[in-house]
Amino acid sequence: MTTIYGMADSGNCYKPRLMMAKLGRPFRHVEVSSHDGGTRADAFTAKNPNAMVPLFEFDDGRLLAESNAMLLHLGEGTRFLPKDAYERALAYQWLFFEQYSHEPYIAVRRALLTFPNRKKDATPERLALTLERGNKALRVMERRLAEAPFFAGPAFSVADIALYAYTHVAGEGGFELGAYPAVMAWLNRVEQDPGHVPMDWLP
Template sequence: MRIYGDKRSGNCYKLQLLLSLLGKSCEWIDVDIMKGDTRAHSFLEKSPNGKIPILELDDGRVLSESNAIMHYLASNTSFVPSSTYSFSQLLQWQFFEQYSHEPYIAVARYIAVYLGLPDEKKAEYESKQAGGYRALAVMEHQLKVTPYLLGDTISLADISLFAYTHVAHEGGFDLAAYPAIRNWITLIKDQKGYIPMNA
């Protein structure tokens, strides 16, 4: 198997972190989105959506969307709960990550880290702050009740949301008012097999 991705991307980092926590390895192929690698014909043949990450299996089949790839990699492991309700909660958090968290926190970080916060993007950057803080408040509410998003053990929900939350400051978000999130970040960093972003 091989993963096509960018090590600065939270969506790609999810897969690196998960594999490391699982004690698995996978061939990594760097893709530079700023140089247009995802718009190249060879890449679009693999993934017509032109986005990273993608997972290419040994038989040539391709999976896209980071959370879907995570489910493939973590199938039949403790990172995926076995009960129907808990599994549905996992999906709930992953949909939350894609629709209520990433569009604000990840996009603000992209504007700052990838684009260098140019003047013409400052208004868009500022517009992402309120939505990002709303998402953080939702996470803080849960993490005051349970150490991880689904309870007492780490799951794909945590990895999905950790990727961009632990670097939220790069998008202008201050985590000082979110002690439960900060404790959760520490718990994940203390996991056996943890690797930092850009490792």
């Protein structure tokens, strides 16, 4: 059976689980956590030398790292990757935005404030920087979602899964989502899309 190695409380690890749930594909979840050093254990780094989760292991033993690469692979031939070339490129654009301009601030600030092993890194300077840049990312999202219901255009796509993962828990990082009405409306649309499961869902 397909296996996803990951952390139940990680947004990046939530992305492939949510996608698999939407596709109705069975898989096995194996908890491997950075909190207890599990991602640095020899048995895991033999599979992923980068020592990070999630990690996708196919039935035939092939491995795939990076959550957004998993979304693109799983989305092939489904409604989650637009057929229109421009809308497909927009989906890619927002996947890159998520990893470079969103996750490093919104996800990291949440981790600094909620994960005990990260609190030593929660300096006032870092908290201020992640708050500032996380809000910048939310403003960019707000502007886009005032123009279109979803990030790649009129239909739900992998870009929405990627950005939903940490946006919906941004409040845990001290972000005031109520200041972003278009983002709030989009979160509701994502949650109404068929096959939605919450972040703590495991098979």
